[in-house]
Amino acid sequence: MAEASDFKAEPPEGIDTLGASSEGASLYQLIREDIIDGRLAANERLVVTDLARRHGTSTNPVREALQLLRGEGFVTFVPNRGARVRPIDQDFVRDIYEIGVLIEPALTRWFVNMATVEDIAELERIQGLIEENNFADTFRHSELDTAFHTVMYQRHYNRHAAELWWKHREVLRAVSRRFNFTLARRAAIIREHRELIAHVKAGNADEAAELIARHVEGSGRHVLEHMRARNAARAG
Amino acid sequence: MAEASDFKAEPPEGIDTLGASSEGASLYQLIREDIIDGRLAANERLVVTDLARRHGTSTNPVREALQLLRGEGFVTFVPNRGARVRPIDQDFVRDIYEIGVLIEPALTRWFVNMATVEDIAELERIQGLIEENNFADTFRHSELDTAFHTVMYQRHYNRHAAELWWKHREVLRAVSRRFNFTLARRAAIIREHRELIAHVKAGNADEAAELIARHVEGSGRHVLEHMRARNAARAG
DNA sequence: ACGCGCTAGATCGTACATTGTTTATCGAAA
DNA sequence: TTTCGATAAACAATGTACGATCTAGCGCGT
Structure with missing residues (x-):
């Protein structure tokens, strides 16, 4: 985590992102990305035979991948009627x-209460990259922003909460990638990140927590506005 | 939800508790309960062939059930080495x-902001049953307590949060069923439930929220103390 | 037009082949 | 004799193929 070119978002440690089997792994990821990125339409039927043919395997790996996705909440099942x-x-x-x-x-x-000097340095390094990129490459920004927050949550003792955050983050990352950032949102992100680092340095846990709440809420509002706008455009 | 004998905890609407296939459904539930209730030891290997034999099916339903459980976080997988x-x-x-x-x-x-007269009546009815039972039947208390909170969260617009709560609740219900309630905890539960109803009636959302936070935290502390004690006894 | 039955297609369960891992046994060296 | 290592055999996970069961959609008859 010290290379200047390192900006690929990694999950917090101890979280298994891979699928079960060698074949199943890629299948799981492929289908999942197809869902999250919107290549598979909402409520679209997932026919096991088709998926198997399309990915060049037999049906069994597909079935298991679908069950896995079901457990994670990305697909729904109706008995005898498929996914x-x-x-x-x-x-x-x-x-x-x-x-x-x-x-x-x-x-x-x-x-905030556990941050080391190295943590803060890492935050500032990533923040530097974020400002350097300055939303020119939105994909890169998305990765950097995720990395920024991962530094903070990575080592939290509540693995369940960290895992939950990461799973949600993966979805949101994919969704928000479809939209551009408004100027207001860009400014807010930079400002809030800087403020956050300042709070961490000063050890102001409460202020940092309150700031993050606003940060996440702002981010959500921003994405939702975009989704709403797109839907309206599609409908109109 | 009007019968006096109705105290079986039901999940909030719109949450699919059933497994995928007819056979797979029961398999999923059986294995899951075996894990939650502790009949399957921690880190125990889940051999597909064994489970299939034990439940009188072939391996495929077992595999799918395991993947489902994996997605829900009850089972871990290592490629080529099983669950x-x-x-x-x-x-x-x-x-x-x-x-x-x-x-x-x-x-x-x-x-609190959305509660109807019927909701409050239902809360009071369940609370009456809880006090009537008065922890004599701990299983029944567990169900009633779950029903009490389900009334509150059932219709929340955030289905994801409600679902999350329910999943967690199912685990905690099974865990806490193994322990008895201390007298102090019994008193606290009754008191806090009554207080909560009062807050709901008065429309004091903030007070109710703060009370729930304490209620959950107290419940958690209680269970954790029991677990700690049991572990200590087992180790000593 | 409406209902009934049939057929096409998909899911679900079973059986089997393949591949990888674990364990036990045998042999050689210390 | 014991210990380490290699090899082989048992075992289990993963992938493939197939048959049974269920659903849905279409056409036929009334």
Whole structure:
């Protein structure tokens, strides 16, 4: 985590992102990304035979991948009628952001009290990269922003909460990648990140937590506005 | 929800508790309960062939059930080495309670602002049954207590949060069923429930939320103390 | 037009082949 | 004799193929 070119977002340690089997792993990830990135439409049927053919395997790995996705909430099942894509709509995104608003402040509070000099240096390094990039490459920004928050939550003792955050984050990252940042939002992100670092340095846990709550809420509002606008455009 | 004998805890609407396939459904539930109730030891290997034989099916339904459980976090997988039971230890329970402390107040706040006369009547009815039972039948208390909180969270617009709460609740219900309630805890539960109803009636959302936070935290502390004691006894 | 039955297609369960891992046994060296 | 190492055999996970069961959609008959 010291290379200047290192900006690929990594999950917090101890969280298994891989699928079960060698074949199943890629299948799981492929289908999942197809759902999150919107290549598979909402409520679309997931026919096992088709997926198997498309990915060049037999049906069994597909079935297991679908069950895994079901457990994670990305597909729904009706007995004897197969699987469907759970729609990642505004409600879904709103729900996730609201949970983030509740959980992230607590994670942040802990981080502020446990942050080392190296942590702060890492935060500032990533923040430097974020400002250097300055939203020119939105994909890169997305990765950097995720990395920024990962530094804070990575080592939290509540692995369950960290895992939850990461899973939500993966969805939101994919969703927000579809939109551009408004100028107001860009400014807010830079400002709030700087403020956050200042709070961490000063050890102001409460202020940091409160700031994160606003940060996440602002981020959610921003994405939801975009989704709403796009939906309106599509409908009109 | 009007019969006096109705005290079986039901999940909030819109949450699919059933497994995928007819056979797979029961398999999923059986294995899950074996894990939660502790009949399957922590980190125990889950051999597909064994489970299939034991439940009188072939391996495929077992594999799918395991993947489903993996997605829900009850089972861990290592490629080519199969599945293991994720230990439901003190850390796990603590993590879940801490998330509850963060989420439930928000759910409660919403409920207080949306509660109908019928909701309050239902709360009072269940509370009456709880006090009538007075912890004589701990299983029954567990169900009633779950029903009490379900009334509050059932119709929350954030389905994701409600679902999360329910999943956590199912685990905690099974864990806490193993222990008896201390007298202090019994008194606290009755008192806090009554207080909560009063807050709901008065429309004091903030007070109710704050009370729930304490309620959940107290419940968590109680269970964790029991677990700690049992572990100490086992080790000594 | 409406209902009934049939057929196409998909899910679900079983059986089997393949691949990788673990364990036990045997042999050689210390 | 013991210990280490290699090899082989048992075992279990993963992938493939197939048959049974269920659903849905279409056409036919009334």
